Amino acid sequence: MIMSKVKEYYDDLSRYLCYLLRHDPEGLHMDEYGYVSTMDLIEHVNTCSKFRIDEKMLRRIVKYDEKQRYTVKNSFKGKIIKCNQGHSIPWVKMELSTDIAPPDELYHGSTLNNYITIDRVGSIKRMKRNAIHLTGDISMAWKSAKRWKNETPIVLVIDAKQMMEDGYKFGATENGVWCIVDGPRYEIPTQYIKGLEDKEKSICKGFEVVIDESYLTPGNQRLLAYIVDEFDELKTYAIEIKQKYTDVDLDFKYTLGATIKDMISFLDNKYHLTFDTKKAIAKRIKDAYEKYEKGHD
Numbered sequence: 001m002i003m004s005k006v007k008e009y010y011d012d013l014s015r016y017l018c019y020l021l022r023h024d025p026e027g028l029h030m031d032e033y034g035y036v037s038t039m040d041l042i043e044h045v046n047t048c049s050k051f052r053i054d055e056k057m058l059r060r061i062v063k064y065d066e067k068q069r070y071t072v073k074n075s076f077k078g079k080i081i082k083c084n085q086g087h088s089i090p091w092v093k094m095e096l097s098t099d100i101a102p103p104d105e106l107y108h109g110s111t112l113n114n115y116i117t118i119d120r121v122g123s124i125k126r127m128k129r130n131a132i133h134l135t136g137d138i139s140m141a142w143k144s145a146k147r148w149k150n151e152t153p154i155v156l157v158i159d160a161k162q163m164m165e166d167g168y169k170f171g172a173t174e175n176g177v178w179c180i181v182d183g184p185r186y187e188i189p190t191q192y193i194k195g196l197e198d199k200e201k202s203i204c205k206g207f208e209v210v211i212d213e214s215y216l217t218p219g220n221q222r223l224l225a226y227i228v229d230e231f232d233e234l235k236t237y238a239i240e241i242k243q244k245y246t247d248v249d250l251d252f253k254y255t256l257g258a259t260i261k262d263m264i265s266f267l268d269n270k271y272h273l274t275f276d277t278k279k280a281i282a283k284r285i286k287d288a289y290e291k292y293e294k295g296h297d
Contacts (some may be wrong), residue, residue, distance in 0.1 A: 013051045014061050018069060020044070021083040034082040034092040038072065041081060067143065068175035084173040088128040094179060096171025102178050104161040105194070105274055106134040109144030112152040115196065124156070124188040131179035132188060134158060138272050140176075142200045157195035158188060201272040260285050 020026060020041070021034060028036045028044055038058060045053045062070040062081070072081045085094060108124060118124050126132055135141050138155060145153035160170065160178075168183030180186055260282050267273060267281065 009051075010057075010061060013045075013053060013057075014065065014069075016045070016049060016051060017041070017061065018083055018086070021070075021081070022086045023088045025089075030089075030092070031080075032091065032093050033095055034087060034089070035075075035080040036082070037077060038079040038081045067140065071174050084175045085129075085131065085133060085177050085179065087130050090130070092130065094131060094171075094173065096173060096179060096181055098169065098171040098181060100172070101164065102134075102160045102170045102172070103136040103274075104159075104276070106136055106158040106160040106178055107138045107141035107197075108132065108134050108156040108158055108188075109141040109146075110154055110156055111145065111148050112154055112198075114151075115154055115156065118156075118193075119190060122190050123185070124190075124193075126187060131186070134160070134170075134178040135176065136178065137176065138197070139203060152198075153200075155197040155200075156193050157197065159192045159194040162194075163188070163192050197272070201270065203272050 020028065021030075021036065025036060026044065026048065028040055030036050038055070042053055042055060042058060045051050058081075059072075062072055069083050069086070070081055071084055072079055074080075087094070110118070110124075124132055133144070135144075141155045142153065145155055163183070164170070166184065169181050170178050171181040172178050180188075263285055264273070264278050264281055268278070273281070
């Protein structure tokens, strides 16, 4: 109970810090990139709010913030702090790295009600913020989507590759949030929404495929394909490869494409899979089958 109260206090304090640094510095001196003096911030919180904070508490909030919202650095005036993104203060400039390209897919956390509005108006808009926030990490997008209470969270899949081809340019903040820095528009037309995730799924990488022929007998002609995750644990489920035969010789090759499709569909219901991950899994299934086939020439 005590730990719960402490966490609640820190969460409320962090929200207040975000309000100061993103929306209203309440008289604090803020530079063009949104930085304020950490000492001035601490003094302001202690004298102008219901909260109390010291340097140790501030360091803790910065270090353990799950979205890594804050950046602290040294300046000639001492330590300064800012929020990395989310500003509604119009003159604050975001510090964005533009020397790397974004992933082919980016994600935007939202809600079902918001999506209905997005679909009606034809684009994702910045609203009061200086930029639309996108991420290459779908788990972070889900955290963003779930921050609205009593709403149905969803994640929109954005075709960043096509946007780049159409002239959009992206930049990334220190904590990996992607924003549009140049392009035809500073909003995202719905034509670039390539998918909608309405169920949060596990993220599992490094799939391997094991072909098991132990069931392959004249009376039980089938192979089993087991999926192995990145921890090298054999999953408890298995996918049966059902085959048809034209004669007494086993012919698996012509059903391989359908098998790959079925297996990926099965995994896609359980895990979040990017397009590149799906391609990699398909290749592993194909390689595993070809290895099996080579051993039975």
